[in-house]
Amino acid sequence: MAKKELIRETAISVMAELGYHESTTDRIAQEGGMAVGTIYNYFRNKEEILQYIFQVEFAKRKKAYEEELASEKPALEKLGSLLEKHFRAIEENILVGKILVREHPKPGGSEINEITKFLEGVPTLIQTLLNKAMENGEIRSCDTELMSAAFFGAVQGMALKAVFTDDENKQKQILQNAPKELMLLFKQGLGR
Amino acid sequence: MAKKELIRETAISVMAELGYHESTTDRIAQEGGMAVGTIYNYFRNKEEILQYIFQVEFAKRKKAYEEELASEKPALEKLGSLLEKHFRAIEENILVGKILVREHPKPGGSEINEITKFLEGVPTLIQTLLNKAMENGEIRSCDTELMSAAFFGAVQGMALKAVFTDDENKQKQILQNAPKELMLLFKQGLGR
Amino acid sequence: MAKKELIRETAISVMAELGYHESTTDRIAQEGGMAVGTIYNYFRNKEEILQYIFQVEFAKRKKAYEEELASEKPALEKLGSLLEKHFRAIEENILVGKILVREHPKPGGSEINEITKFLEGVPTLIQTLLNKAMENGEIRSCDTELMSAAFFGAVQGMALKAVFTDDENKQKQILQNAPKELMLLFKQGLGR
Amino acid sequence: MAKKELIRETAISVMAELGYHESTTDRIAQEGGMAVGTIYNYFRNKEEILQYIFQVEFAKRKKAYEEELASEKPALEKLGSLLEKHFRAIEENILVGKILVREHPKPGGSEINEITKFLEGVPTLIQTLLNKAMENGEIRSCDTELMSAAFFGAVQGMALKAVFTDDENKQKQILQNAPKELMLLFKQGLGR
DNA sequence: AATGAATGAGCTTTCATTCAT
DNA sequence: CATGAATGAAAGCTCATTCAT
Structure with a gap:
C-alpha cells in the first residue's frame, strides 16, 4: 500500500x-x-496518522532490540548498539526525529496507543537491558526503573538538541557523538 | 494583582x-x-498564559541558580542543590510538573519566548556549571554542551516518570531519589 | 432569551x-x-434545534389538552376543540405545519426525544380521549389504540394536504374544514 | 436484470x-x-434508488387498482380490497413498509418524482373511488379530496403504528385488523 | 476591571460520485 | 459490466478573541 x-x-x-x-x-x-x-x-482520523508514525518507529526499534537480544554480547554493549541505531535512524530522517522528540499523547490517556507504547515501551526495553547488566555484574546495583527513565530522557534530550540545531555539520556531529558519549557516561556512571 | x-x-x-x-x-x-x-x-492570548507559567517557573530556577552561584561550593555541589530544589518544587506542585514536562513550544519558533527560555535556558545554566566543574577539575573533560542536554533530558525523563505515577507514595519516592541518583550518576560518570 | x-x-x-x-x-x-x-x-447541535421546534409545539398542544381535560364537555367535544386549535395553529404558521408534518426522527431511535414525544405523545392524548368517550358511551366499542393512530394519521394527512397547497384561499379553506369534517367522520364512524 | x-x-x-x-x-x-x-x-444517484423503491411499490398498487376497477364490485368494496392488499404487502415486507411510511421527498419538489407520485397518486386513486362511491350513493355527499387525504393519512398512521411495533404478534394483528377497522370507520362515517 | 454573548475563521470529517483498470 | 481508490465540495462544529455594557 x-x-x-x-x-x-x-x-x-x-x-x-x-x-x-x-x-x-x-x-x-x-x-x-x-x-x-x-x-x-x-x-480514521488525523491522530491515527501520528499514531502510525510512532508505530512504525517503535516497530523498528523493537525489531533491533530483539536482534540484539539474540546476540551474545554483554547487555551494556547491546544497549550501545541500539543507541547507535537509534541516532543513525534519526540522522537519516531528521524529520521523524523532530516528531519523536516533541509530540506527546494527550494527557489522561491511559488507553494503549502507539505514542505511549513508544514513550513507555522504549524505556521498558532499556530497563530490561539494565537489569540484565546488573545481574551480570556489568554495572553496579541501582534503581533500574529510575535509571532507564533517566537514560531515555537523556537520549531524548540529546536528540532534541541535535534535531533543532540548524547547522547541519554540527547536527551530524551531535548525532554521531551522542551514543558514544551517552554510553560512556552511563558505563562509567554505573560502573562498580 | x-x-x-x-x-x-x-x-x-x-x-x-x-x-x-x-x-x-x-x-x-x-x-x-x-x-x-x-x-x-x-x-493577550491563550498561549501567553502558558508562557507565563513557564516564565514564573524559570524565574524561580534562575533565582535559585544565582543564589547558588554566589555561594562558595564546588560547581557540582551547586548543581546538586539546584536539582534538589527543582524536584522539591515539583513535589510541591505536581500539576506544574506535568506542564513543564509535557508542553512544548510550537516548532519553528525561533522567537524568544518563555517556553524556549526554559527549555534552552535551563540546559544553558547547567552547562555553565559543568564548564566551571570542568575548569576546576571536578569532572573530566567532556563536551559540556552535549552533556548538559543529556543532563536536562535525564531530569525531564525522571520528572515525567514521577509525575505520571499514580501511586502517590511511589511518586514521592521517585521525586526524592531522583536528584541523588542523578547526581551520583553524573558525578561518577563524569569522574576523572 | x-x-x-x-x-x-x-x-x-x-x-x-x-x-x-x-x-x-x-x-x-x-x-x-x-x-x-x-x-x-x-x-448543542443542529438536531437539537429541530427537537426544540417540536418541543415547543408539543408543549402548546399538551397545554391545550390539559385545559380541555379540565372542562366539563363530553370527551368527543374536547377532541373536537383540540383539533380546531391544532388546525388554527397551523393556519397561523404554515411553516411550522410543514415541519410537523414532514420531519421524522431518524430510525432506530428509541431514545425519548421531542420528535417522538410529539409523534407518539399526541396519539396517546387522542387515545385517552377516545377511551373516555368509549366509557361514556359516546362512541361504540373499538380498538382505541388503532383508532387513535388512524385519527392522528388522518390529521397529519389533511395537514399535509393543506400545507402544500399553493393556492392560499384553498389552503385556508382546507384548514378550516378539516377539523369539522374529521370530527364528523369519526363521530359518525364510531357512532353506536 | x-x-x-x-x-x-x-x-x-x-x-x-x-x-x-x-x-x-x-x-x-x-x-x-x-x-x-x-x-x-x-x-444515476442515491436518490434514484429510493425513487425506484417507491416506483415499484406504486406500480404494484396501481396494478391492483386497475384490476379492481375492472371488476363489478361497488366502489367501496374495491377500496376495501385495495386496502387489504396494501396491508398484506406490508406484512410480507415490513422493511418496505418502514420506508413507505417514513421517507418523504425533499420539499419544494414540484418535480414529478416517484415518491410524490406515491404520496399524491395513491390519495388520487382513493379519491376516484370515493367519487364513484358518492355518485353511486354508497356514501353520503362529502369533500372527497379532503376525505381521501384523511383516508390515506389514516392508512399511513396505522401502517406506522404497525411497522414500529416490536412485538411481532401485535404487529401482525395490527396489520390484519387495520384494513377492516378502517373500512368500517369510513363506511359508517361516510354512511348516509 | 469584569462580564459573557457574539463572532467567524478554520478545522476535521463525510460520502456521493467518478473513471481508469 | 464490475471494480474500488480517489476525489473534493460541503457540512457541522469549536473556540480564541472581542467589545459593548
Whole structure:
C-alpha cells in the first residue's frame, strides 16, 4: 500500500515543520499531492496518522532490540548498539526525529496507543537491558526503573538538541557523538 | 494583582489535566470563577498564559541558580542543590510538573519566548556549571554542551516518570531519589 | 432569551423551505442575521434545534389538552376543540405545519426525544380521549389504540394536504374544514 | 436484470434500518456484496434508488387498482380490497413498509418524482373511488379530496403504528385488523 | 476591571460520485 | 459490466478573541 506510506511520509514532513496541532489534514493532502478524502481512506482520523508514525518507529526499534537480544554480547554493549541505531535512524530522517522528540499523547490517556507504547515501551526495553547488566555484574546495583527513565530522557534530550540545531555539520556531529558519549557516561556512571 | 495569579493557578490545574490544546479559555475562566473576558485583561492570548507559567517557573530556577552561584561550593555541589530544589518544587506542585514536562513550544519558533527560555535556558545554566566543574577539575573533560542536554533530558525523563505515577507514595519516592541518583550518576560518570 | 426564539423561528422558516437535511446551520445563521457560533451558544447541535421546534409545539398542544381535560364537555367535544386549535395553529404558521408534518426522527431511535414525544405523545392524548368517550358511551366499542393512530394519521394527512397547497384561499379553506369534517367522520364512524 | 433488483432489495433493507439519509451507498454496496461503482451502473444517484423503491411499490398498487376497477364490485368494496392488499404487502415486507411510511421527498419538489407520485397518486386513486362511491350513493355527499387525504393519512398512521411495533404478534394483528377497522370507520362515517 | 454573548475563521470529517483498470 | 481508490465540495462544529455594557 504505497499510498499509506506516502501519507505517512508527507505527514512526517508536515508535522515536523508545524507540529501536530498546527498541521492540517488539508495541508498534508496537498503536500502529498492527493485529496483530503484519500487520507481518510487509510486513516480514521488525523491522530491515527501520528499514531502510525510512532508505530512504525517503535516497530523498528523493537525489531533491533530483539536482534540484539539474540546476540551474545554483554547487555551494556547491546544497549550501545541500539543507541547507535537509534541516532543513525534519526540522522537519516531528521524529520521523524523532530516528531519523536516533541509530540506527546494527550494527557489522561491511559488507553494503549502507539505514542505511549513508544514513550513507555522504549524505556521498558532499556530497563530490561539494565537489569540484565546488573545481574551480570556489568554495572553496579541501582534503581533500574529510575535509571532507564533517566537514560531515555537523556537520549531524548540529546536528540532534541541535535534535531533543532540548524547547522547541519554540527547536527551530524551531535548525532554521531551522542551514543558514544551517552554510553560512556552511563558505563562509567554505573560502573562498580 | 491577585487575579493574574489566580488565572495562572487555574490554568496550571486545567492544563495539567487536559494539556494545553484541549484546555479552553472558557474552562479556565469557569474553574477560576471568572468570565472569559477577564482573562484577556491580564493576558493577550491563550498561549501567553502558558508562557507565563513557564516564565514564573524559570524565574524561580534562575533565582535559585544565582543564589547558588554566589555561594562558595564546588560547581557540582551547586548543581546538586539546584536539582534538589527543582524536584522539591515539583513535589510541591505536581500539576506544574506535568506542564513543564509535557508542553512544548510550537516548532519553528525561533522567537524568544518563555517556553524556549526554559527549555534552552535551563540546559544553558547547567552547562555553565559543568564548564566551571570542568575548569576546576571536578569532572573530566567532556563536551559540556552535549552533556548538559543529556543532563536536562535525564531530569525531564525522571520528572515525567514521577509525575505520571499514580501511586502517590511511589511518586514521592521517585521525586526524592531522583536528584541523588542523578547526581551520583553524573558525578561518577563524569569522574576523572 | 430572545435569541433562542429568533433561532427557533429562523430555523422553522429555513427547514420548512428546505427540509431538515438540506438546511445548513450556516444558512440558518445567515437568515437570522447572526453568526453560526451564536446558534451553538443556544443549541448543542443542529438536531437539537429541530427537537426544540417540536418541543415547543408539543408543549402548546399538551397545554391545550390539559385545559380541555379540565372542562366539563363530553370527551368527543374536547377532541373536537383540540383539533380546531391544532388546525388554527397551523393556519397561523404554515411553516411550522410543514415541519410537523414532514420531519421524522431518524430510525432506530428509541431514545425519548421531542420528535417522538410529539409523534407518539399526541396519539396517546387522542387515545385517552377516545377511551373516555368509549366509557361514556359516546362512541361504540373499538380498538382505541388503532383508532387513535388512524385519527392522528388522518390529521397529519389533511395537514399535509393543506400545507402544500399553493393556492392560499384553498389552503385556508382546507384548514378550516378539516377539523369539522374529521370530527364528523369519526363521530359518525364510531357512532353506536 | 437481477442486479438492479438486488440493489433495490439491499437498499430497502439498509434504508429501513438507517433511514435514507443515514444510509450510505458504500453500505448498500457492501451489504449487497458488490462494489459501489456497480450501483452507479444501474442508478444515476442515491436518490434514484429510493425513487425506484417507491416506483415499484406504486406500480404494484396501481396494478391492483386497475384490476379492481375492472371488476363489478361497488366502489367501496374495491377500496376495501385495495386496502387489504396494501396491508398484506406490508406484512410480507415490513422493511418496505418502514420506508413507505417514513421517507418523504425533499420539499419544494414540484418535480414529478416517484415518491410524490406515491404520496399524491395513491390519495388520487382513493379519491376516484370515493367519487364513484358518492355518485353511486354508497356514501353520503362529502369533500372527497379532503376525505381521501384523511383516508390515506389514516392508512399511513396505522401502517406506522404497525411497522414500529416490536412485538411481532401485535404487529401482525395490527396489520390484519387495520384494513377492516378502517373500512368500517369510513363506511359508517361516510354512511348516509 | 469584569462580564459573557457574539463572532467567524478554520478545522476535521463525510460520502456521493467518478473513471481508469 | 464490475471494480474500488480517489476525489473534493460541503457540512457541522469549536473556540480564541472581542467589545459593548
